[in-house]
Amino acid sequence: MPSIRKPLIPLAPHATNSLGLTVRDYEGSMSTLCAGCGHDSITAAIVQTFFELDTPPELIAKLSGIGCSSKTPTYFVAGAHGFNSVHGRMPPIVTGANAANRANIHIGISGDGDSLSIGTGHLVHAIRKNVNMVYIIENNGVYGLTKGQFSPTADIGSTTKRGIPNDVPPIDPVELALSLGASFVARGFSGDKKQLIPILKAAVEHHGFALIDVISPCIQFNNHQGSTKSYKYIREHELNEIDSVFLQPSEVITAELPADSSVSITMHDGSKILFRTLPDNYDPRDRNAAINYVNRAKANGEVPTGLLFVDHGLPDIHDLNRTTQEPLINLPFEKLCPGRNELMKFQESFV
Amino acid sequence: MKPTDINNPNFFHRVVDCQWACPAHTNVPEYIRLIAQGRYDDAYMVNRTSNVFPGILGRTCDRPCEPACRRERVDGTPVAICRLKRVAADLKGDITQRLPKGAETANGKKVACVGAGPASLTVANDLLPLGYEVHIFETALKPGGLMRTNIPSFRLPEEVLDSEIEAIVSMGAQMHYGTEIASMKQLLDNGFDSIFVGSGAPRGKDLELEGRRDGGESRIHIGIDWLQSVAFGHVTEIGKRVLVIGVGNTAMDCCRTARRLGGKDVKIMARRPREYFKASPWELEDAEEEGIEIIVNHAPKRFVIDDGQLVGMEFDIVKWDESATRSQVLDTVIIPCDDVILAIGQENAFTWIERDIGIEFGKWDMPVVDEVTMQSTHPQIYFGGDAAFGPKNIIWAVAHGHEAAISIDNQCQGIPVSDRPPVGMNLINQKMGLTEWSYHNDFNPSPRQQMTHVDLTKRFEDLSLEVELGFSPEQTAREVERCLNCDVEPVFRAQLCIECDACIDVCPVQCLTITENREDELDLRMHLTAPAEALDKLLYVSSTLAQTGRIMVKDENICVHCGLCAERCPTAAWNMEKFVLQLSYAGTSTHKGH
Numbered sequence: 032m033p034s035i036r037k038p039l040i041p042l043a044p045h046a047t048n049s050l051g052l053t054v055r056d057y058e059g060s061m062s063t064l065c066a067g068c069g070h071d072s073i074t075a076a077i078v079q080t081f082f083e084l085d086t087p088p089e090l091i092a093k094l095s096g097i098g099c100s101s102k103t104p105t106y107f108v109a110g111a112h113g114f115n116s117v118h119g120r121m122p123p124i125v126t127g128a129n130a131a132n133r134a135n136i137h138i139g140i141s142g143d144g145d146s147l148s149i150g151t152g153h154l155v156h157a158i159r160k161n162v163n164m165v166y167i168i169e170n171n172g173v174y175g176l177t178k179g180q181f182s183p184t185a186d187i188g189s190t191t192k193r194g195i196p197n198d199v200p201p202i203d204p205v206e207l208a209l210s211l212g213a214s215f216v217a218r219g220f221s222g223d224k225k226q227l228i229p230i231l232k233a234a235v236e237h238h239g240f241a242l243i244d245v246i247s248p249c250i251q252f253n254n255h256q257g258s259t260k261s262y263k264y265i266r267e268h269e270l271n272e273i274d275s276v277f278l279q280p281s282e283v284i285t286a287e288l289p290a291d292s293s294v295s296i297t298m299h300d301g302s303k304i305l306f307r308t309l310p311d312n313y314d315p316r317d318r319n320a321a322i323n324y325v326n327r328a329k330a331n332g333e334v335p336t337g338l339l340f341v342d343h344g345l346p347d348i349h350d351l352n353r354t355t356q357e358p359l360i361n362l363p364f365e366k367l368c369p370g371r372n373e374l375m376k377f378q379e380s381f382v
Numbered sequence: 383m384k385p386t387d388i389n390n391p392n393f394f395h396r397v398v399d400c401q402w403a404c405p406a407h408t409n410v411p412e413y414i415r416l417i418a419q420g421r422y423d424d425a426y427m428v429n430r431t432s433n434v435f436p437g438i439l440g441r442t443c444d445r446p447c448e449p450a451c452r453r454e455r456v457d458g459t460p461v462a463i464c465r466l467k468r469v470a471a472d473l474k475g476d477i478t479q480r481l482p483k484g485a486e487t488a489n490g491k492k493v494a495c496v497g498a499g500p501a502s503l504t505v506a507n508d509l510l511p512l513g514y515e516v517h518i519f520e521t522a523l524k525p526g527g528l529m530r531t532n533i534p535s536f537r538l539p540e541e542v543l544d545s546e547i548e549a550i551v552s553m554g555a556q557m558h559y560g561t562e563i564a565s566m567k568q569l570l571d572n573g574f575d576s577i578f579v580g581s582g583a584p585r586g587k588d589l590e591l592e593g594r595r596d597g598g599e600s601r602i603h604i605g606i607d608w609l610q611s612v613a614f615g616h617v618t619e620i621g622k623r624v625l626v627i628g629v630g631n632t633a634m635d636c637c638r639t640a641r642r643l644g645g646k647d648v649k650i651m652a653r654r655p656r657e658y659f660k661a662s663p664w665e666l667e668d669a670e671e672e673g674i675e676i677i678v679n680h681a682p683k684r685f686v687i688d689d690g691q692l693v694g695m696e697f698d699i700v701k702w703d704e705s706a707t708r709s710q711v712l713d714t715v716i717i718p719c720d721d722v723i724l725a726i727g728q729e730n731a732f733t734w735i736e737r738d739i740g741i742e743f744g745k746w747d748m749p750v751v752d753e754v755t756m757q758s759t760h761p762q763i764y765f766g767g768d769a770a771f772g773p774k775n776i777i778w779a780v781a782h783g784h785e786a787a788i789s790i791d792n793q794c795q796g797i798p799v800s801d802r803p804p805v806g807m808n809l810i811n812q813k814m815g816l817t818e819w820s821y822h823n824d825f826n827p828s829p830r831q832q833m834t835h836v837d838l839t840k841r842f843e844d845l846s847l848e849v850e851l852g853f854s855p856e857q858t859a860r861e862v863e864r865c866l867n868c869d870v871e872p873v874f875r876a877q878l879c880i881e882c883d884a885c886i887d888v889c890p891v892q893c894l895t896i897t898e899n900r901e902d903e904l905d906l907r908m909h910l911t912a913p914a915e916a917l918d919k920l921l922y923v924s925s926t927l928a929q930t931g932r933i934m935v936k937d938e939n940i941c942v943h944c945g946l947c948a949e950r951c952p953t954a955a956w957n958m959e960k961f962v963l964q965l966s967y968a969g970t971s972t973h974k975g976h
């Protein structure tokens with residue numbers, strides 16, 4: 032843990048956003064993670080994302096489960112709402128929080144262990160119901176917090192720090208999400224914020240469940256020679272062909288328009304995702320294409336990254352349930368809970 | 383860009399802004415840390431090595447270090463470097479044993495110094511321990527030069543001056559007081575191996591206007607001569623209404639002294655607007671605090687003499703254009719007064735140097751002097767202090783003295799004077815534990831401490847009562863923590879970096895970037911985490927990083943040396959290391975095997 036808090040130095044070059052906040056206003060308390068942990072870089076990317084999106088901190092709800100990754104919401108946007116749930120239970124808590132206040136921006140931070148061991152069932156259903164949230168899996172292939180046991184994303188043949196290989200086949204969160212019908216699927220790398228920040232921005236603006244699998248090396252237990260989630264391995268095996276930028280409505284006007292081959296997706300608030308480069312014949316709106324692409328890359332021993340799939344038109348959980356546009360927390364109690372007589376009347380309607 | 387050569391001492395030296403700006407390169411952060419630890423003797427000695435007169439300079443230094451101080455760029459006010467120097471000098475114990483001593487055996491070489499000001503005294507300080515026989519010739523009856531004759535004792539107490547000069551004289555300097563050198567030729571003939579001219583710029587400029595020589599002469603004073611007469615006790619009073627002509631520090635000392643000798647209505651009369659004043663801001667403030675009125679845009683026109691008596695001075699009231707280069711007279715005005723003090727500058731006077739003995743004189747009848755070696759065109763004759771390039775200040779006189787001493791030593795030992803001893807450096811690891819450093823790395827947001835002054839009423843009762851009280855222990859404790867330890871450098875070892883971004887994410891001032899290299903420095907500067915717009919501050923550029931072929935770049939402008947980059951670095955690619963500049967003085971040169 033660092034010896035001091037990051038000093039608050041009032042510097043002129045610190046630009047403010049349209050809310051008059053500096054990037055430092057989107058930070059949280061000092062990280063207690065290991066020095067060099069990939070999770071800290073993801074935290075920094077989240078800070079930058081909300082700063083650049085001019086998001087009011089009080090509109091953000093950050094939730095997590097258990098793990099080193101799940102500790103990180105403490106380290107960003109101190110002014111946001113926060114909930115640290117039990118292991119693997121972040122998705123249902125977000126589902127509840129989102130049901131109560133659909134006006135908030137929900138961001139869930141989880142780990143590969145938290146999401147794909149104990150919490151898999153919950154994750155699966157949050158995807159299925161298209162809960163409107165950003166879901167980040169800080170994927171390091173191990174249970175970092177409990178000292179580096181293999182997690183369900185450990186590749187066959189990758190080894191522990193002591194050299195013992197893994198024999199159990201992994202779950203790929205990207206494939207899982209694509210096959211479950213997720214509306215937004217991406218993969219990033221903690222060591223590449225240039226790629227990650229635009230993906231995060233698009234995910235925040237996406238209406239529905241946005242899954243981002245971020246490879247995030249565990250410096251302590253999974254950054255060695257035999258690892259397939261180390262900084263070095265990812266840099267050597269990353270297949271980074273998909274390049275997208277995110278433009279806020281104000282930026283859309285001045286931005287250069289994409290070349291013919293590129294795809295541009297307009298979000299409901301007028302912001303745009305522009306794909307500047309894509310593999311041949313790839314369309315990020317085509318689920319099968321994405322599945323095939325990911326499979327092919329994996330067969331070649333590559334780790335495909337980028338914003339792989341977006342379907343902006345799918346109904347989210349509120350659309351599916353036809354809830355009112357007004358966040359439920361804003362409804363007066365009498366309206367939310369009309370009382371015994373109304374309930375009786377309702378039940379009688381089935382007779 | 384090419385990777386930075388951090389083995390060149392100048393790179394990190396420039397990062398230590400104060401030390402770089404100090405003409406004598408005093409190791410400021412080191413002495414500030416020593417003060418923080420209560421090690422005043424050590425702090426004093428660190429100072430003395432470079433600037434020779436810490437007690438004097440702790441009160442009077444022109445402090446070029448302060449405008450350069452990094453803290454100014456961080457919160458708008460520099461560390462009170464000069465005041466802290468005084469703390470070390472005031473609180474030190476008996477350091478006699480630690481002072482340099484005269485040599486036990488003479489080396490057979492004789493050096494003459496003309497004048498006993500700070501420049502000559504520094505030469506003596508450096509040469510006496512090496513066995514030189516140093517003779518100092520001084521017109522006055524006491525040593526110190528302008529420090530004694532012109533800097534008023536309410537700014538610089540006599541005891542402080544005496545004790546720091548005595549430390550040098552007692553090493554065995556042969557002092558010849560009351561001895562004005564009237565001929566350089568003669569001095570040369572006396573068999574000195576080298577001669578150092580530290581005679582200052584002793585002549586105050588006059589103002590030859592109408593009425594200057596019409597009977598009021600006894601009430602029209604040349605500032606530096608008048609201050610000297612006050613210092614020697616020849617002048618003890620002045621009229622009630624005093625006009626001081628001039629806008630430099632001498633003018634401020636004149637008007638403050640006049641206030642103490644009976645001046646009630648003392649005015650600074652300036653031709654140009656205030657932003658063109660030469661006086662240091664703090665001297666102006668001190669003068670104003672003492673009730674001195676500052677009148678700008680008044681150009682002196684004539685001395686008004688009535689019946690052979692000075693009764694006032696006439697001024698043109700002028701209006702300046704924007705750059706204050708051209709003026710237009712709006713009106714004239716007569717301001718009545720009893721005395722006028724002229725403080726409009728000093729000149730050199732080398733009437734005693736014959737022009738046919740090999741010393742070349744150039745522009746403005748100034749000797750031609752090498753800026754590095756301080757040597758004149760005569761191989762045995764050196765100049766320093768105000769005598770070399772015109773009036774400067776004490777710390778420059780000291781810096782010149784050190785360089786001249788090196789040259790004299792070289793010359794006497796048969797080494798070319800252009801052969802300067804090497805400047806060395808050391809980087810010392812500051813790591814004490816995983817996240818523990820041997821210096822206090824936290825940023826302290828305290829504002830600069832204000833100096834407390836003696837009550838106004840008391841001040842005017844005693845000419846020698848020191849006005850500044852010095853920092854209290856509490857103020858000192860707060861001020862030392864404002865220093866950003868600019869000498870404790872994050873040092874980068876590219877081969878260890880795994881490009882995890884931890885340092886970049888944690889840096890509180892966004893001064894680190896991992897990026898693709900660019901040929902053009904300006905281009906690179908604009909593509910950093912935060913653009914590096916201060917072009918006079920260096921970029922620290924690494925060699926190529928192993929995993930991606932990018933480079934690490936550090937903008938040296940505003941790093942606060944908090945050490946967080948090094949704490950968050952998993953491989954210690956960044957590490958905090960103390961940069962120690964190893965300056966050479968006369969006799970420390972390695973090529974002589976001293």
Ligand SMILES: Cc1cc2nc3c(=O)[nH]c(=O)nc-3n(C[C@H](O)[C@H](O)[C@H](O)COP(=O)(O)OP(=O)(O)OC[C@H]3O[C@@H](n4cnc5c(N)ncnc54)[C@H](O)[C@@H]3O)c2cc1C
Nearest residue numbers: 442497499500501521527528563581582767768774775776
């Ligand atoms: C009013 C005033 C206030 C100042 N305040 C400050 C201040 O606060 N801080 C600061 O840093 N600087 C200040 N200065 C400037 C500073 O005092 C000088 O820059 C500094 O003293 C120069 O040192 P020096 O060794 O070159 O010569 P000086 O200090 O001028 O000493 C020269 C000596 O040589 C002697 N001498 C000259 N000719 C001969 C000769 N032919 N034979 C024998 N002896 C001779 C003189 O008597 C004199 O003692 C001030 C100057 C003035 C005038």
Ligand SMILES: Cc1ncc(C[n+]2csc(CCOP(=O)(O)OP(=O)(O)O)c2C)c(N)n1
Nearest residue numbers: 098099100118142143144145173174175176
């Ligand atoms: C119910 C329950 N079971 C087990 C644990 C022990 N445990 C804590 S963290 C963790 C795994 C965390 O792994 P991951 O989500 O990948 O996070 P990382 O630390 O790698 O970021 C486990 C098994 C627990 N805290 N609670």
Ligand code: SF4
Nearest residue numbers: 065068099175249250
């Ligand atoms: S154990 Fe691994 S995952 Fe946990 S903080 Fe350390 S490096 Fe990060």
Ligand code: SF4
Nearest residue numbers: 400451452865866868
């Ligand atoms: S902060 Fe300290 S070390 Fe840095 S320039 Fe100022 S006095 Fe010197």
Ligand code: SF4
Nearest residue numbers: 889941942944945947
């Ligand atoms: S010491 Fe490191 S973290 Fe601190 S300001 Fe300097 S570069 Fe940034």
Ligand SMILES: [Mg+2]
Nearest residue numbers: 142143171173
């Ligand atoms: Mg994990």
